[in-house]
Amino acid sequence: MPRSATPATPLRTASDGYRKGEETRARILAVALAAFGNSGFASVTTRQIAREAGVNLPALTYYFGNKRGLYLACAHAIVARYREGMGAVALTSYAALQEPLAPDAARALLKRLFAALARFLLATPGAQNPSLFVQREIASPGPAFEILYAELWRPGIELATDLIVQTTSGQLTETEAQVRAVLMISSLTGFLSGLPVIARTAGKADYVALVIAALARQIDSLGRDDQHCADI
Amino acid sequence: MPRSATPATPLRTASDGYRKGEETRARILAVALAAFGNSGFASVTTRQIAREAGVNLPALTYYFGNKRGLYLACAHAIVARYREGMGAVALTSYAALQEPLAPDAARALLKRLFAALARFLLATPGAQNPSLFVQREIASPGPAFEILYAELWRPGIELATDLIVQTTSGQLTETEAQVRAVLMISSLTGFLSGLPVIARTAGKADYVALVIAALARQIDSLGRDDQHCADI
DNA sequence: GATCATATATATCAATTGATACAAATTCAA
DNA sequence: TTGAATTTGTATCAATTGATATATATGATC
Numbered sequence: 001m002p003r004s005a006t007p008a009t010p011l012r013t014a015s016d017g018y019r020k021g022e023e024t025r026a027r028i029l030a031v032a033l034a035a036f037g038n039s040g041f042a043s044v045t046t047r048q049i050a051r052e053a054g055v056n057l058p059a060l061t062y063y064f065g066n067k068r069g070l071y072l073a074c075a076h077a078i079v080a081r082y083r084e085g086m087g088a089v090a091l092t093s094y095a096a097l098q099e100p101l102a103p104d105a106a107r108a109l110l111k112r113l114f115a116a117l118a119r120f121l122l123a124t125p126g127a128q129n130p131s132l133f134v135q136r137e138i139a140s141p142g143p144a145f146e147i148l149y150a151e152l153w154r155p156g157i158e159l160a161t162d163l164i165v166q167t168t169s170g171q172l173t174e175t176e177a178q179v180r181a182v183l184m185i186s187s188l189t190g191f192l193s194g195l196p197v198i199a200r201t202a203g204k205a206d207y208v209a210l211v212i213a214a215l216a217r218q219i220d221s222l223g224r225d226d227q228h229c230a231d232i
Numbered sequence: 233m234p235r236s237a238t239p240a241t242p243l244r245t246a247s248d249g250y251r252k253g254e255e256t257r258a259r260i261l262a263v264a265l266a267a268f269g270n271s272g273f274a275s276v277t278t279r280q281i282a283r284e285a286g287v288n289l290p291a292l293t294y295y296f297g298n299k300r301g302l303y304l305a306c307a308h309a310i311v312a313r314y315r316e317g318m319g320a321v322a323l324t325s326y327a328a329l330q331e332p333l334a335p336d337a338a339r340a341l342l343k344r345l346f347a348a349l350a351r352f353l354l355a356t357p358g359a360q361n362p363s364l365f366v367q368r369e370i371a372s373p374g375p376a377f378e379i380l381y382a383e384l385w386r387p388g389i390e391l392a393t394d395l396i397v398q399t400t401s402g403q404l405t406e407t408e409a410q411v412r413a414v415l416m417i418s419s420l421t422g423f424l425s426g427l428p429v430i431a432r433t434a435g436k437a438d439y440v441a442l443v444i445a446a447l448a449r450q451i452d453s454l455g456r457d458d459q460h461c462a463d464i
Numbered sequence: 465g466a467t468c469a470t471a472t473a474t475a476t477c478a479a480t481t482g483a484t485a486c487a488a489a490t491t492c493a494a
Numbered sequence: 495t496t497g498a499a500t501t502t503g504t505a506t507c508a509a510t511t512g513a514t515a516t517a518t519a520t521g522a523t524c
């Protein structure tokens with residue numbers, strides 16, 4: 001009998017006994033995260049997850065209620081992982097944006113933010129990387145869209161947008177800055193999706209450094225209006 | 233009885249008789265393209281496609297052999313659409329790259345290439361937009377990966393990479409240039425994926441112009457090394 | 465050790481899915 | 495018109511899927 005009526009976030013008695021179940025739950029979650037991230041909600045079967053996690057089918061129901069509950073649990077885990085990896089840098093920027101911010105200071109924060117994001121995304125090994133999961137859910141909303149949008153997408157875009165506005169001393173409108181923000185973030189996540197394919201032709205390089213350098217250069221060119229804008 | 237033993241690309245007798253079938257085939261293909269692009273191969277059922285196309289289930293088998301064949305036909309249609317929309321601009325660049333190319337000329341070609349790509353991708357209405365289909369297949373290879381990789385991804389990346397190398401007068405290594413190319417292309421496709429979500433907060437703006445302007449500015453900053461590269 | 469909550473395993477169901485056999489209708493050439 | 499090829503429609507199958515009823519095993523507390 002399941003221990004909870006709301007299986008998506010099962011209640012756990014305070015007593016730390018029965019720890020084995022927690023490990024099983026974590027193992028299922030890790031397998032599901034990789035599987036869903038790779039192939040999407042519909043492509044992955046519950047049996048496949050159960051087999052790879054070394055459990056039997058009803059274990060998924062026992063721990064997560066149903067397939068959708070497992071998927072939502074993955075989304076929550078992803079949000080937690082992002083907070084763990086990006087929370088500090090994001091909070092620093094949030095705090096700085098509370099008071100007037102000089103363009104150069106904003107630029108430095110922007111670089112630090114994107115460098116942290118690049119490191120966070122490119123450091124996580126492929127199967128456990130949360131980027132593809134999030135990308136998929138944003139591109140074609142599924143059960144976890146609202147969570148990921150409210151907890152990751154919107155705050156991320158807004159933070160980057162605000163920093164870009166400050167970096168350019170208000171030369172860009174809110175919409176223009178938002179377009180830049182989405183373009184920069186998308187370039188990162190898109191690069192990550194293409195990474196396995198890139199490694200197919202080019203060898204293994206220090207892509208983290210290369211990506212951070214490219215983004216830093218792009219951020220540098222943000223506040224400057226002395227470009228020689230040639231023809232279209 | 234199906235008219236062909238290789239249903240993926242059914243043979244059609246030269247006589248233009250029986251034209252009604254060709255229309256039905258096109259209708260199924262259009263519906264499938266939108267459905268697969270939105271939700272991926274596994275999420276879409278053959279019945280759903282048949283219903284939306286106004287045909288019955290065996291019609292899919294009759295025209296495309298099986299679900300996989302229909303999916304591959306979608307991939308081929310996407311390649312054709314890309315060729316139609318981008319072929320001219322791409323060929324111009326290919327021709328120019330045959331002989332030595334001045335940085336400013338390469339930069340102009342690069343701008344024109346990305347402006348065309350942005351227009352092509354952002355102009356196509358959401359449901360019929362091929363970008364999501366391609367993105368999905370590149371991020372997690374499915375039945376159509378080889379086609380899209382060989383016909384779209386690799387040539388596209390290579391062309392942009394070569395133009396970037398020429399624009400920067402060889403200041404960037406092949407790998408560095410490739411990273412920039414993937415980042416720029418990914419930013420476009422990623423932006424497209426986020427567009428429905430963006431329109432949720434910001435209103436409807438002329439995103440085409442904004443995106444083209446942002447990319448042009450980024451291209452302008454490519455060949456210049458007088459940046460004030462501050463802290464990380 | 466008794467007892468109960470927790471955890472795992474077996475067997476099975478109802479619904480959906482891709483695919484097919486086969487019949488009926490339509491279209492074009494002779 | 496006749497007839498053959500093409501196109502559309504009906505009914506159904508075998509496999510897979512998510513989920514459940516239910517039995518067994520394990521761990522904790524007294």
